[in-house]
Amino acid sequence: MNSGTPSSSAAGAGSADSIAPRRNSKRPKYSRFTQQELPACKPILTPKWVIGTFLLVSVIFIPIGVVSLFASRDVVEIVDRYETECIPETLRNDKVGFIQSDRSKTCQRTLRVPKNMKQPIYVYYQLDNFYQNHRRYVKSRSDQQLRNNGSLQDTGPCKPEDNTAGGPIVPCGLIAWSLFNDTYGFTRNNQQLDVNKKGISWKSDREHKFGKNVFPRNFQSGTLKGGATLNPNVSLSEQEDLIVWMRTAALPTFRKLYGKIEVDLQRDDLINVTLENNYNTYSFSGKKKLVLSTTSWLGGKNDFVGIAYLTVGGLCFFLALVFLLIYLIKPRQLGDPSYLSWNRNPSGH
């Protein structure tokens, strides 16, 4: 057990001390990570950088703004608010009563085309104060049921429009139930303008979300009718009005695509609209508007993007100038030690 003679042990003790640190060294291993010396660039927001960045932003933003503003200005838009005008003047005191009665609700409107409109001309209806984004409303649908024929019973979230005595409602839920049912017919010089209602919905909705072999059942068969009825013999994937309607809007004021008029309209053309004013927005005093609009490469008439770009770009340009002026008049010397707080008031903080 005892190892070594005394003399060697003494010598060993001496040498062990000098060797031991090398082997048992607790010296941390060097790595750039642990020594916090990872290669890094150190951007400093110098005045030049500030001015440069502002200039760069303005240089990029102003053209984009101009282009998108032009695109937006190219679009011709006709908006006609009709919810009050389409009620006979005598009955305007009780709009809700009128809309719930069985009277004829056909209404004639005349629109004047302010500029030449190239086809396709998109027909929208715009609702106001209509909370398609209400929590109760948004969740009141069953995508399973819309897609699969076999999922008729999947009406879980659809309450209260889920079932009737005759079985589950297809499509169930408040969204479908409250389907918009005003209709528009257009004539120009007594000549019918066809409204193409195909292809007004997103392709992905049409093909994936609404089943080809799912047909409406028990729809609007309850005592309370919310809106349009659906042809039970047409599959849901072809009911594009429904598909458009069911892509719920983000805001309480929204437009929905109604159809396309695939004829050019000339300036000062008078368009007669034959309008079935069926949908009840009167109880919550919502507005209804009919919109005819062309599109540019960018889309519909929306000045906002262009103006926003121009504003941001212009502000940046302005600030670049201001900073440049300051820089020229009273430059701040970079790294001037006199800026250090302990140099400014040496007595301490």
Added chain:
Amino acid sequence: MAGWRGSRGGGDGTPSDDRIASSQTVRLGKVQPQAPGHRTVFCNDREANSLAKYKIMGVVNLFMGKRKIRYIHSEVNHIESQMIAWVHDIEVVASWSGDSLQWLLLWIVGLKGALRYHLLGFLLWLRTSEGNSVSTTKYDVFTFLPKGLFEQFRRVANLYFLMISILSCTPVSPVSPITNVLPLSLVLLVSLVKEAWEDWKRFQNDMSINNSNVEVLQDWNWVPTPWKKLQVGDIIRVNQDGFFPADLMFLASTNPDGVCYVETANLDGETNLKIRKAPERTWDFVSPDKVSEFKGEVQCEQPNNSLYTFTGNLIIDKQILPLSPNQLLLRGCSLRNTEYIVGAVIFTGHETKVMMNSMKIPSKRSTLEKKLDKLILALFTVLFCMCLLGSIGSGVFINSKYHYLRFDTSEAQFDPDHRFVVAILTFFTLITLYSPIIPISLYVSVEMIKFIQSTQFINNDLRMYHAESNTPALARTSNLNEELGQVEYIFSDKTGTLTRNLMEFFKCSIGGEVYGTGVSETEIGAAQRTGVKVDAQKRSSAASERGFNFDDARLMRGAWRNEPNPDCCKEFFRCLAICHTVLPEGDESPERIRYQAASPDEAALVVAAKNFGFFFYRRTPTMIYVRESHVDKMGKVQDVPYEILNVLEFNSTRKRQSVVCRYPDGRLVLYCKGADTVIYERLVDGNPDLKRMSREHLEQFGASGLRTLCLAYKNLKPDVYESWNEKYIHAKSALRDREKKLDEVSGHQYSQPNIKKFQVAEQIEKDLILIGCTAIEDKLQEGVPACIETLSRAGIKIWVLTGDKMETAINIAYGSEVACKLINNGMKQFVISSETEAIREVEDKACHTSRRCFSHLGDQIELARYMKELVKNELKSCHEEAQKFLHMDSAPKLALIIDGKCLMYALDPSLRGMLLNFSLNCTAVVCCRVSPLQKAQVTSLVKKGANKITLSIGDGANDVSMIQAAHVGVGISGQEGMQAVMASDFAIAQFRFLTDLLLVHGRWSYHRICKVVTYFFYKNLTFTLTQFWFTFETGFSGQRLYDDWFQSLYNVIFTALPVIIIGLFDKDVSANLSKKYPELYKEGIRNAFFKWRVVATWAFFAIYQSLVLYYFVVASSKRAINSSGKLFGLWDVSTMAFTCVIVTVNLRLLMMCNTLTRWHHISVGGSILFWFIFVFIYSGVALPNKEQENIYFVIYVLMSTIYFYLTLILVPVAALFCDFLYMGVQRWFFPYDYQIVQEIHRHEADTSRIGLLEVGQSQLTPDEVRSYAIMQLPGEKSRHTGFAFDSPGYESFFASQAGVFVPQKAWDVARRASMRSKPKTPRTPRTPRTPQRN
């Protein structure tokens, strides 16, 4: 019945809760009261022990929660008794391994009949494999989940999210449960995995310890047995360099005289060897044959955590032998210089003293974290307001006119008739919706960042590695990293912290004559201060040896014989050579011998004696051998053996040490050395000249910054000694109960046997004859003055709290080249001292009435009253003067010097406020002659009274209280003991490393954590506010804007990594610049980056950004968004908004970076990229059985429009526009200091690495040199170690087995002591005593 009652002894008065206390973990330094009763251990007899346990433990107190079940078994059968004994044991174990065992046990003992019998029998069988095994794990398989989860939910944030998750399962919730459950479970998962990993490491460590082998006596043979199989009473053999597996009673060793040497480094960090001595009766139990015959009975105290006390009796053949700590070999210590020892196991497993001593690390929370709590609270308020607003809105909105929404009575939340109910329910809806405003992953992220900061950065910093002592820095807790960046007050110990604690014998005064020609460092400093040039060459270059820096021809080489008082010199040297507890090691020649001493002072004194020709070369338990250069004739040498009769040991209350020795000629002498105050009190009357002279010399030495000791002796008459010795031995060997009767002193911190002993010692240490005094120089540590200067430039105020004399302290503190630059001549100094004439006078008056000062109670009270008045007046005048100075323009800086006695009165509640006010105005404060308690008091005075962030640094046990009292405790490691380190939060090897710790790591951590926290705040606020704005347009229905998955992954995936990266890598200025411009640190002291103003700024930008994010996106998608006239639906808009949020928030992070490593790019780019990948997959796949597929195909629809891209550019730019403007203006017109420093050094490459190369080059291994070379190659990017948690929590045990060093983790220090550290087999045995050679 009577039997057990008797055995409980005086425990009747003890409240039964003591039992609980003793099984709980206790902090080191506080000794718990001993458990009542005694324990009997039968050596070498397992059967008897299991039976015996029953006899003694007739009562088992089992505590489960507050319930106490008492079993009294007077006559039960054998197995039952074993069970009862075991029930007690399991209780001890259960307190360690969690509650489950206790509950199990409670259940079992509550059973009746055969089932109980069998179950207990089964558990008893299990127990046979338990014995000495220890478990330091926090959890076991069964308790992990419940206990771990419980721990997690103790955090308010987690609990909040648990409640939100539950809420989100109700119909009230607008989001599916996944939204809140997923982040919560991810966060919990991460935390639990971390816990499990740490615990697994602990378990592995335990296992390897439990399974290591030790030789146990079985059937006349030594049989290797795993540690865990050891049982009480077993006889075992431990070989050289082996570790003791349990607390052993020392029976025999191979050394003659039955001694062995133990190293207690694992216990208290002291590396000097300690002697243990077996009872004489058992010395020959070395061979198996002999020891097998041994049948003894040990009666001893119950297991307790006091490392330095032990009382018990060994009963052999009805002979009672007293046992003391000297016969106890503690688990965790190792055997040195002894071939092997034989011992009997007394305490096993968790009952061993070291395990009873393992402590929970006191958890401190950083100030920033506390402020963070306030921020969270503020967020709660904001959340509440938002919800309230929304719920009121919903109550107003709800109306049956919205016929398409079909508001009716079927659903309470949409019942227009009960608006109030609607509002309340909507309130809950909104809480779930806005829950992300509280950043759930904040705590776990911050914890992770801090963990990596401390384990990877602080522990591995080469700048804080001390090569001489081979000690790296150690962060024992990761809670306080950022606290290091805000420290305003440092309380420093002097000895061992500012000074090296490397003592050198420097001067002495013998019989009224001063010897020693050296000039101390402080003297040089003092001289320079007064303008006198001192020739540095004058410094003694004769420092031939460590510990000896003395040169005076009058004494050296035997010249002392020609001095006027040779006899005095002789006694002086003998006193040095005899009166100590030093152990010699190595060859018995003056050149090669090494001394193992408890304190460096002692070693220095013995070395000095050696150099004077009194060479102490051998020690046995009863003898000290001194080779004296012959007293009468030069050149002759004589070996003189002195018999050591008693050693009256040194401690901080006694402040002296005495040895009673018998000369070969029978002369009995008591040698005593100690502090001047205590020695002077005990001097014999007469010889006033010598006393006066010596006192003058003492003051002179003290003024030179030297540590002084007085030496004295006394001749004893044999009969006086005998009668005293009897009393002394009586006191020493007495068992506890008897002492209690004898003991009159109460409330003392020492255990009673010691007090008794001291009282007896007091009787003989009187009427001493003064020989002279020694002066030892304690050199300043390297770099201390520079470090102090840097720190004070950083706005940190350093207070020195020392036990030294005022003169020494002032000199050390004085601002010169060599001494610390705390005080300088330009300062206005205020000295409040008890050493004034006025006080002396009163003291003397008090002294007149009784022989010893302060012993008369009445005088003491009078003195106290007088002192208090005096201190009050002094303070008042100082304060007024200071106020005067404060209003002056070019006021000098102030310094306060106060001594312990005055401090005691100044800390009185009535004066405390004034003291605080005044001292806060001082740039330097020196408190001398302070006790450990006062150190802590001063620390908490500033901490609590002034609300400043404090740091205490110290190295010794007397600094523990101060270290624990301060916000941050720093221990100096690699020196004296480990106690300060064990109590500290950070351990560094040198005082000067404080600059790195505070100015570099602390500052960076502070910056980083501030950034992380404010960023978290910002990103969650921004995100939630977009939801909030949307709520206004949904009729306050609480419709969610974002998809469930978006919301749930926002915090944990899409924005998680970059913020961690910034928490790890962001660097405003390099390490070198941090130290070059210490003033930068002031930003941390002012808390410039986490003020309410900063938070408000972030909140403002969060609001602005959320407005831009929401309204810009919504506004740009109102109309047809492509040429085919189609429109966006709700989910298209929301996905677009979410994309913008992700991009904006991640870009904002890039904007706030000071440095950009590629990890920044990767993490930010990766986060954005990951979002797109996620949404491509998520919206591309139609999941079956999902009721609503809102997001289906949305991203493809979006990406087919130009609007999407236009918005994606516009919105982030517009959102960040204001931030950028703010940053530009701020930097241009109101730059922070660090920004200026960045600019000054903008063209310089980071030079810190080069500096490090120079420092570290010599110590680099070839591998590292090569990796440097690779790194330096142009264009070559460095190899990155990655931030995988390489072995977090990996216990040093295994690593050290493999020869690799792993820095200690906070959690393994508790177990450190019980660990078998690296096998020291390659090391050849150190044998100081080699009897074979002469």
